[in-house]
Amino acid sequence: MRNEDIAGLFDASGGGYESSAAELIQLAASELVERLELTSSDDFVDLGCGAGALIAQAEAKLTHGSAIGIDLSRVQLELARERFRLSPVQPLFVQEDAGANGLRNRSADAVGLGLVLPYADRPQQLLKEATRLTRLGGRVAATVIGSPFFGGPGTRLLGLLERRGVAWPEVELQFDPREAVRLALLCEIDDRRLDDVTIEEIEREFWWDDFDAWWRMLRLFGFLPRGRERMIESIGREMREDDRVVDPDGKVRCAVRIWLLSATVSEGDPWV
Numbered sequence: 001m002r003n004e005d006i007a008g009l010f011d012a013s014g015g016g017y018e019s020s021a022a023e024l025i026q027l028a029a030s031e032l033v034e035r036l037e038l039t040s041s042d043d044f045v046d047l048g049c050g051a052g053a054l055i056a057q058a059e060a061k062l063t064h065g066s067a068i069g070i071d072l073s074r075v076q077l078e079l080a081r082e083r084f085r086l087s088p089v090q091p092l093f094v095q096e097d098a099g100a101n102g103l104r105n106r107s108a109d110a111v112g113l114g115l116v117l118p119y120a121d122r123p124q125q126l127l128k129e130a131t132r133l134t135r136l137g138g139r140v141a142a143t144v145i146g147s148p149f150f151g152g153p154g155t156r157l158l159g160l161l162e163r164r165g166v167a168w169p170e171v172e173l174q175f176d177p178r179e180a181v182r183l184a185l186l187c188e189i190d191d192r193r194l195d196d197v198t199i200e201e202i203e204r205e206f207w208w209d210d211f212d213a214w215w216r217m218l219r220l221f222g223f224l225p226r227g228r229e230r231m232i233e234s235i236g237r238e239m240r241e242d243d244r245v246v247d248p249d250g251k252v253r254c255a256v257r258i259w260l261l262s263a264t265v266s267e268g269d270p271w272v
């Protein structure tokens, strides 16, 4: 997606983004922060921080450290600043492209990318920036929502889009973990690279109280294609009546897979 479109999407989503999938976002953030193995004096950078879900998880560990969040969305950054107004960590929030940011080389001990990579046209650039920012031996971790997309209901949505000839949204919905590892392994910059790359899969069932709440979440994340509103509305109407999507109690239940990539930054030639 273009940076202006990403910023516009998350400006419009506002606080609704986190509240539309609070448990999912919190689980992904807490697992990611765990893989960063933070110590109390670490300097942490959160690329694509949104309203600060990762920093909220890291905050208690960074008693003598620092946190910087970078995001394109002015509104998400305002929410983040408000959220940490009274925090002892006093994170710094900067509005810029995480893939071309002005932070110094090797200025962080840990860099997180929470649910950000699928929005980038060039996700490798984001991982490269994470590598550039991290000191030797530091950690980089990233989460993406994996396939199948949002379990049965999500896969049904993709099938309907396909059948009606509607292009999938620009967000990369089917993120392939092998591709993520390949990107990570190609991330050499400034004689530094990502080493010990691992991908873990976390699968949990999440539910939304009714169809509207689920549909709203998809919209706020940018998971519904834009520009074909009438067709999308008609697909929404069809899905609302579909008992493979909505359970008898009205809830929408999805087995969601989160892929968690983590790595250590090292130096030198991997083949020597």
Ligand SMILES: C[S@@+](CC[C@H](N)C(=O)[O-])C[C@H]1O[C@@H](n2cnc3c(N)ncnc32)[C@H](O)[C@@H]1O
Pocket (backbone or CB within 6 Å): 006, 007, 010, 025, 029, 047, 048, 049, 050, 051, 052, 053, 054, 070, 071, 072, 073, 076, 096, 097, 098, 099, 113, 114, 115, 116, 119, 120, 221
């Ligand atoms: C799905 S939200 C994730 C927010 C938060 N990291 C979390 O874990 O909930 C994606 C965020 O990444 C931001 N983003 C996407 N691409 C970006 C880029 N190239 N530079 C900075 N922010 C970006 C968006 O503005 C949005 O706030």
